[in-house]
Amino acid sequence: MDRAVTGIRGRRGTTLRRLVAVVVAALAVAFLGAPPAGALAPPTPKDLTAFLDLECFRTSPYQPPATALTVRHINPALVNLPIETVTLGPREQLCVPVAKNNQLPPSPALDVIRYIDLACYRISGTTVNTGLVLSHLNPLFQNLPRTQISMNTPQQLCVPVIKNNVVPPAEVLSIVRHIDLKCYAITPNALLNQQVGLRQLNPVLVGKIPTHSAQVRQARQLCVPVQKAGDAIPPEVFALVRWIDLEKFDIVTPTALPTVTLTLRHINPVLAGLPAEQAVLSGASQLALPVAKNGNFPPG
Template sequence: MYRRTILGLAAALGLVAAATGPVVAAPASPSPLSFVSQLDLECFKTDPYTPPPTVIKTTHLNPVLVQAGLPPEVVKLGNREQLCVPVDKNYRTPTPDAFNWVRFVDLSCYRIEGQQVGFPLKLDHLNPVLRDMGVPGNIVKLDRPEQLCVPVIKNNVVPPAEVLRLVRFIDLKCYSAPPPKELGVGLVLRQLNPVLANQPPRFVKVRENRQLCVPVRKNDQPIPPDVLNVVQWIDLQRYDITAPTFPTPVSLTLRHINPALVNLPAEPVRIFASNQLALPVAKNGKVPPG
């Protein structure tokens, strides 16, 4: 482990930070299916924090919702409610082509309000662990937006440049998506991000589905075509979980990495109890390209 100045990130994002950790060479970008199907996020309740007044225009990216004609929407960031961090399930580590990318997806989630959609969707699980368990899909109605989850780094640990180029554009708009249905499976979760990788594995019980988080563009910002080809397929269904707490609360500093939000101040946060698990799904049979 060593410390070095992240001049490249400062030039690209206007963010000056000291990164701790080994330099990791980034492999070629994974396919959309490989990346999305192995992206599982455990969501922790956070202590209260209100960001500076921030208004964002959100535009849908997923082909199913784009073709449905869902319009852009302007939302205001409210209180931070959750921090979602990458995990693997049942000791099944993501494949080498996806691992170094998945482990750097950290999303800070803020309360938003918006218009009701009322759009029905058929969802099918993509993660190999759930598919091997025979977990069925479900039919939900995309209802009202409740959260906007945006990419951050923890404790100034910055991913390799090519990984950062992708993960900084992962913005998910989370809608209530009834009806809830008990999943009723048990899973062992292990933390993947380097900052939390020393935490022990934890057994969780997955309960009812609550939300569907879908990819959006913020403020009409340009997204490189190869990056867009991946992030437009990130659809995560969030389930309530029963989980043990961390042995001791973990204190972190969050910094925004999306170009639209890099000027927001760093945020202190403490986490110890998770309440949801976000699992990758396909909508209406549209599976990400392999």
Template sequence: MDRAAIGIHGRRKPTLRRVASAVVAVLAVAFLSVPPAAALAFPTPKALTSFLDLECFKTNPYQPPATTLTLRHINPVLSGLPTETVTLGQREQLCVPVSKNTQVPPSPALDFIRYVDLACYKISGATVTTGLVLSHLNPLFQSLPRTQISLNTPQQLCVPVVKNNAVPPDEVLRLVRHIDLKCYAITPNTPLNQQVSLRQLNPVLTQTIPTHGAQILSARQLCVPVYKGGDNIPAEVLNIVRWIDLEKFDITTPTTLPTVSLTLRHINPVLARLPAEQAVLSGASQIALPVAKNGNFPPG
């Protein structure tokens, strides 16, 4: 090979190295300039509550370890009711998120609603006899007339859990872990008389419990948001969960739903010390529908 050829090839090698180095530098700058994934934004109180429908399944009886809780109302309409100390009784239900008919909750509300799983335990307490006017929030039922009810004796406390260790994303957990509802018996037990199709939203149950019909019957309870003593609710979370009011109605389902065995774990900091629970779902008995009290509608 002549010297001219050698000289040409000798000059090419440093040129190629310089090009390769430049490409690597450009790629590095591009990688470093990519912004981190944005945190999941909280929905407005109105967006979350309007689509928060829960189907409540009967569970096998389970008595948690002795637990005493101090409960304080956080919704503006009931803030004047007294703080009350209750003892956590036997578990009676697991309420899980569903969509009605062809309705799908919008994002970002859906990202949070699908992880609202509430285990409901029997409690007792003082009768309050408080009159309220309830308005449905879900768009499917907004045209229904308002109803006048009397809030009576507390019957259940529904607290947040996860099923089969399916922990939600951090931002979702930050909100749903503080949803605690105190459920009061109500009168009159006015029937809703609506036929709906229910579809599971939580990933653990979407492949287990099929879409099914349900006839919504009489109203039984109003579940209202409370603060448990010892909890530390961030202000932006409190501004959402304080608006969650759910009216529970009896339902019947035309088809027999499968029996489902689950492991439940408490996610609220006050109850996180409690052991995991085994729960067997043995049929849907109620549906909890979002309502507003006395015309005080969630903002947003």
């Protein structure tokens, strides 16, 4: 009788210990598998691209040290275009993130977009004469008709920089430092003819460049994502930046914007050794709007 009772108690104890172990293990997995407190959850490609609007400002003249870069296309629609070596010419623009008509990007896309600053340098290269159908992604413009264009000769390479040594959070830097866009002339130069209000998003320019209106005019370029030789893009970042396609339109602002002097520093690993640059912004000239090519929309 005593041995039977002891056996039952022993089995109950074993069962309880096993149950406790299972619960502890499950809690450990849940705890270890969760992102650290305060960590940024990366945006989906859809959210990142749909709300990525860049206002491009003319800059004071600057010629970087002679730098040859070998770049390859990474967007699925263009991966068959040839790898090409280009040389950085004079800096022509600084493109900075803005919100249109007070339409702020959702978080976590906003946390990344506000730090996407691209310095654009003149390049030359092979004319590709590639036909594409473009669809607007931003919710304000996504109901506009699709346009058929020919992507022709490369004109600029736009690479990531920081302004006035303001470095984004580490998890944001790990994304924005790998955004490189090769900008091609396009035809025809279709007229968009849209009036928008533009509000600065980057912390360095908030308060320095006021919210202002702009008339969006003709399309001039298509800027598509490329990867520079020597830049090892992590797979999770590659899955985001390969979907960034921006169509650049001329804009007219009704009032003169303040002149702003900035110090630019390269953050892409391949260009991080270049010297810091002084840049004086002397007026907005273009607006880069997110598009999809040939109905191949970013996932998410």
